[in-house]
Amino acid sequence: MRIHLSEVLTSPERRCVHELNSLEFFYYHNVKCRVKMEKAPVLELIKTGEDRILIRLSGDAEAVVPCDRCFEDTVVSVSLEDEFEVSLKDEMSKAESGDEPVDAADQMEDLSTSVFISDHELDSDKLLRQELSLKMPEKILCKEDCAGLCPKCGKNLNKGPCDCKEEPVSLQMAGILDLFNNSKEV
Ligand SMILES: [Zn+2]
Numbered sequence: 001m002r003i004h005l006s007e008v009l010t011s012p013e014r015r016c017v018h019e020l021n022s023l024e025f026f027y028y029h030n031v032k033c034r035v036k037m038e039k040a041p042v043l044e045l046i047k048t049g050e051d052r053i054l055i056r057l058s059g060d061a062e063a064v065v066p067c068d069r070c071f072e073d074t075v076v077s078v079s080l081e082d083e084f085e086v087s088l089k090d091e092m093s094k095a096e097s098g099d100e101p102v103d104a105a106d107q108m109e110d111l112s113t114s115v116f117i118s119d120h121e122l123d124s125d126k127l128l129r130q131e132l133s134l135k136m137p138e139k140i141l142c143k144e145d146c147a148g149l150c151p152k153c154g155k156n157l158n159k160g161p162c163d164c165k166e167e168p169v170s171l172q173m174a175g176i177l178d179l180f181n182n183s184k185e186v
Pocket residue numbers: 067068069070071072141142143146147148
């Protein structure tokens with residue numbers, strides 16, 4: 001869904017609200033993942049200055065992403081709450097003059113908004129995809145104590161043990177190895 005940003009600059013209420021189309025999938029570490037949204041996310045555009053617009057996103061989503069250990073589908077709840085402020089004039093003058101000096105904070109903001117805004121048009125699918133990727137937790141586990149896959153046969157160990165023989169290192173042996181490693185370091 002594409003939304004033209006300049007519409008809010010001419011709106012008498014200085015504010016426009018859009019119900020966005022729900023997103024059906026996004027890419028997480030190059031894996032295509034399903035997304036569920038019970039309610040359409042809402043995008044609010046608020047005129048905050050002559051050519052400045054506050055973009056406010058709200059809504060919730062559930063993303064179905066693979067567990068980091070066993071790769072089973074794992075549902076992650078994500079809040080889509082976020083806001084950005086953009087200046088349309090900046091965008092225009094940048095396009096004209098090319099190399100205007102900008103400070104680091106502005107540059108950061110530019111980088112994040114340039115993904116979903118181009119030519120004063122906001123692409124809501126791109127915005128939602130970026131939001132989901134940014135909000136994914138560092139570790140995704142189907143359950144706290146996920147046992148993962150057997151490194152030998154690849155069986156999902158949450159569903160029971162496999163037939164691979166474990167070769168535990170005995171404590172005595174581990175002690176000897178420690179001594180060996182310590183003496184090497186000296
Ligand atoms: Zn898991």
